[in-house]
Amino acid sequence: DAKTTQPNSMESNEEEPVHLPCNHSTISGTDYIHWYRQLPSQGPEYVIHGLTSNVNNRMASLAIAEDRKSSTLILHRATLRDAAVYYCILKTSYDKVIFGPGTSLSVIP
Amino acid sequence: EAQVTQNPRYLITVTGKKLTVTCSQNMNHEYMSWYRQDPGLGLRQIYYSMNVEVTDKGDVPEGYKVSRKEKRNFPLILESPSPNQTSLYFCASSSQGHTEAFFGQGTRLTVV
Numbered sequence: 211d212a213k214t215t216q217p218n219s220m221e222s223n224e225e226e227p228v229h230l231p232c233n234h235s236t237i238s239g240t241d242y243i244h245w246y247r248q249l250p251s252q253g254p255e256y257v258i259h260g261l262t263s264n265v266n267n268r269m270a271s272l273a274i275a276e277d278r279k280s281s282t283l284i285l286h287r288a289t290l291r292d293a294a295v296y297y298c299i300l301k302t303s304y305d306k307v308i309f310g311p312g313t314s315l316s317v318i319p
Numbered sequence: 320e321a322q323v324t325q326n327p328r329y330l331i332t333v334t335g336k337k338l339t340v341t342c343s344q345n346m347n348h349e350y351m352s353w354y355r356q357d358p359g360l361g362l363r364q365i366y367y368s369m370n371v372e373v374t375d376k377g378d379v380p381e382g383y384k385v386s387r388k389e390k391r392n393f394p395l396i397l398e399s400p401s402p403n404q405t406s407l408y409f410c411a412s413s414s415q416g417h418t419e420a421f422f423g424q425g426t427r428l429t430v431v
Contacts, residue, residue, distance in 0.1 A: 242417040253323075253409050253422030254362070261417075297362070303416045304369055306377065307352065309362035 214298045219314040222288040230283040230313055232298030237278050241300040245272065245283045248295045248312070257283065259301070293317045321346050325410050325423035332400055332430055340395045340426050342410030350413045351393035352377070352420070353385065355406040362409065368393055369416065400430040 215233045222228040234243065242261050246254040258265055258272045260281075265272040271284040285292055297312040323344045332338055344351065352367040354377075364377030368387040382404055384396040393412075397404060407427050413420040 240417075244420075246420070246422075251425075253425050254411075254420075256419045256421070259417075259419065301417045301420075304367075304375075306367060306375070307364050308378065309354070309364075311359075311361045 213308055214300060214310045216296075216298055216310055216313045218311065219316070221316045221318060222285075223318050224290060225287050228285040228288045228292070228315065230285075230296050230298075230315065231280065232282070233280045234298070234300055235279045237300060238302075240303055242302075243272065243274060243278075243281050244299050244301050245270070246297045246299065247292075248297065249293075254297065257296070288315075288317045290317050290319065321421065323410055323412050323421050323423040325408070325426050327426060328424065329427050330429070332428070334401055334430055335399050338397050338400060338428075340397075340408060340410075340428070342393045342395065342423060343391050344393075344412040344421070345391065346412060346414070346421065347390065348412035348414050348421075349390070350416055350420075351387065352411045353383070353393070353395045354409045354411065355379065355404075356409065356425075357406050365395070365408075400428075402430050404428065405430050 244259040245257040248254045258270050260272045273282045295312040295314050326341045353365040354362045356362045363379045365383050366385040368374040410423040411420045
């Protein structure tokens with residue numbers, strides 16, 4: 211099963227862009243790249259997902275490398291509410307999922 | 320409002336006493352999953368279901384059972400709970416396997 215690797219933690223200043231990296235070198239052609247975030251005492255919350263092309267939504271942007279072996283979640287202007295654990299996962303068409311430990315993002319006022 | 324509802328939110332039980340954690344979604348989603356979350360280990364998938372009467376094992380299925388008799392419900396059954404099943408449990412649903420997943424608020428289970 212394909213796995214992802216992320217830095218354990220990152221810091222950002224408030225109102226600056228944040229680039230959260232993820233490596234998934236064993237990704238298969240049918241795996242979708244998903245990002246979720248989890249605030250303390252809450253369930254994970256969907257952020258964005260993509261297959262091959264870069265994606266944008268109201269929360270973030272997802273940049274996918276051409277070989278699909280890595281991706282980057284971009285938060286355009288970090289706020290204090292963005293402080294959370296961010297998970298990069300690969301989701302198959304039959305929903306088997308492997309979560310890594312994620313990246314704990316701290317936002318400094 | 321679209322949501323995944325788990326019950327109970329908190330449960331303390333004794334070793335060996337069968338229990339069921341319920342999960343219900345109101346979005347007519349095909350796919351549902353159960354995860355457990357433990358400190359230092361992140362989220363691990365227990366079981367997933369692709370449709371009614373179709374279930375499969377995730378990474379840590381030992382000690383758990385599931386059933387999917389109706390599309391909206393996906394209960395997690397612990398026939399004989401043990402202390403190593405003390406954990407935070409999440410249910411999730413999605414319309415298809417690769418689409419956005421919606422998570423419940425979690426069930427914190429303590430087995431003594």
